[in-house]
Amino acid sequence: MVNEKDPQAMALGYVAQATRADTTRFKTYLAGNQCSNCALYQGKAGEASGLCPLFAGRQVAAAGWCNSWVKKG
Ligand code: SF4
Numbered sequence: 001m002v003n004e005k006d007p008q009a010m011a012l013g014y015v016a017q018a019t020r021a022d023t024t025r026f027k028t029y030l031a032g033n034q035c036s037n038c039a040l041y042q043g044k045a046g047e048a049s050g051l052c053p054l055f056a057g058r059q060v061a062a063a064g065w066c067n068s069w070v071k072k073g
Pocket residue numbers: 014034035036038039040041042052053054060064065066067068069070
């Protein structure tokens with residue numbers, strides 16, 4: 001599982017709870033956006049976490065968020 005204090009997580013503004021996104025640093029955050037509805041998220045619906053290619057081999061929280069969030073097609 002990705003740790004929020006990981007340097008890459010810090011750089012991307014990743015938080016395990018999307019509602020804790022640093023909206024001062026990252027203006028892109030919109031309420032409701034989270035890993036589970038991000039195009040890059042590879043977890044299955046209903047699971048608490050899943051893989052994200054930005055954090056190769058590590059899981060991110062379904063309820064998490066980062067500045068690279070992309071709307072799922
Ligand atoms: S790219 Fe998407 S799935 Fe990956 S950490 Fe950021 S918001 Fe979550």
